[in-house]
Amino acid sequence: MGVIYRMKFLTRTIWLLSLVSLLTDLASEMLYPVLPLYLRSIGFSVVLIGVLEGVAEATAGLSKGYFGQWSDRLGRRLPFVQWGYALSALSKPMLAVLATPWWVFAARTLDRLGKGLRSGARDALLTDETTPATRGRVFGFHRSLDTLGAVLGPAAALLWLALRPGDYQRLFLLAFLPGLAAVVVTLLVREKPREPSPRPVRPFWATFSYWRQAPGAYRQVVGGLLVFALFNSSDAFLLLLARQRGLPDATVIGLYIFYNLVYALAAFPAGHLADRFGPRRMLAGGLLVFAGVYAGAAVARELWVFGVLFGLYGLYAAATEGVSKAWVSTLCARPDTGAALGTFAGLSSLASLVASITAGLLWQWGGPGLTFGVAGAVAGAVALYVALIRLKPVPFQA
Structure with missing residues (x-):
């Protein structure tokens, strides 16, 4: 009974949105590690893979802040959520049509546009279902189910490729099914009436205008996290490193499944700890773990070392992903939640463009040791900043 009582903060909307994220991540993660x-099999270089991931994340970044503030202005979240998940679902079968670079770029960009369309609105919907005392747990629970999809997806891909080696095209078609199921589940979500934000919607090219209006504490926290994001390249580079060090494809995918399993199991407890002890400590600790993982990756060779590193990487993700959103959502007024979270996510995605391209260039110039060493050093410095920063008082709270 005590467990049931403590779980009462999980409303119907939180459960449904978490299920939608699980299904969508299942679809996306069937493809991501593959x-x-x-x-590489169709001729992409490491640099071009970095450009692809960077451009895809930049597309999400340029749209997250814009659509987040648009949902604030309309006082509606759900249409953005529904259409965003629909676009991501449609991108999956596109990869089965042609195996040319420009078409892969188009499909990946459509997927990330869907993410940009839905992210700020979905996170604002989650925030509307919380109190300041439960915010970390709600975002942690959402991340747990989201990441459970990232466990099931690669496992399904691994099974498929074991039965049909090299049959990527049909795998891309298969990934459409859970994506479609996610879109259907969004039709069951009901949105609470809310007052539209009085702030006007800025043009697309001014999508991050909220930054100038945001409280000082918001800019302090998000600014530090953006410095880290500038060196936090796509996880694809970790997978490429494991493959380059001689691990077979099935083992690489297995490591990715293990990482996501640890992430899924740890995200909810991490959110609970953030509610109890504060998000600052969780974030600083998570960034230190990241620094250790990347320092170890620079010299890792054996399978067991990679196993330890991928497990620790899951703990880092659990301690930072949902916790950072929960913290940022407390540093803005409730009517501006969509813009605040969308701007944070959007700027982080743009930083990932720089990070992924930089990682590819550093890899080509100085090898993977340089790529991971630089990122680990920056993570350690940002962890120190997060731990010691004195935040300016926030003048308004929801």
Whole structure:
């Protein structure tokens, strides 16, 4: 009974949105660990893979802040959520049509546009279902189910490729099914009436205008996290490193499944700890774990070392992903939640464009040791900043 009582903060909307994320991540993660291997098989260089991932994340970035503030202005979240998941679902079968670079770019960009369309609105919907005392747990629970899809997806891909080696095209078609199921589940979500934000919707090219209006504490926290994001390249580089060090494809995918399993199991407890002890400590600790993982990756050779590193990487993700959103959502007024979270996610995605391209260039110039060493050093510095920063008082709270 005590467990049931403590879980009462999980409303119907939180459960449904978490299920939608699970199904969508199942679809996306059936392809994500396979995609860099597939891209290499059709002639993509490491640099071009970095450009592809960077452009895809930049597309999400340019749209997250814009659509987030648009949902604030309309006082509606759900249409953005529904259409965003629909676009991501449609991108999956596109990869089965042609195996040319420009078409792969188009499909990946459509997927990320869907993410940009839905992210700020979905996170604002989650925030509307929370109190300040439960925010970390709600975002942690959502991340747990989201990441459970990232466990099931690669496992399904691994099984498929074991039965049909090299049959990527049909795998891309198969990934459409859970994506379609996610869109259907969004039709069951009901949105609470809310007052539209009085702030006007800025043009697309001014999508991050909220930054100038945001409280100082918001800019302090998000600014530090953006410095980290500038060196936090796509996870595809970790997978490529494991493959380059001689691990077979099936083992690489297995490591990715293990990472996501640890992430899924740890995300909800991490959110609970953030509610109890504060998000600052969780974030700083998570960034230190990241620094250790990347320092170890620079010299890792044996399978067991990679196993330890991928497990720790799952703990880092659990301690930072949902916790950072929960913290940022407390540093803005409730009517501006969509813009605040969308701007944070959007700027982070743009930083990932720089990070992924930089990682590819550093890899080509100085090898993977340089790529991972630089990122680990920056993560350690940002962890220190997060731990010691004195935040300016926030003048308004929901």
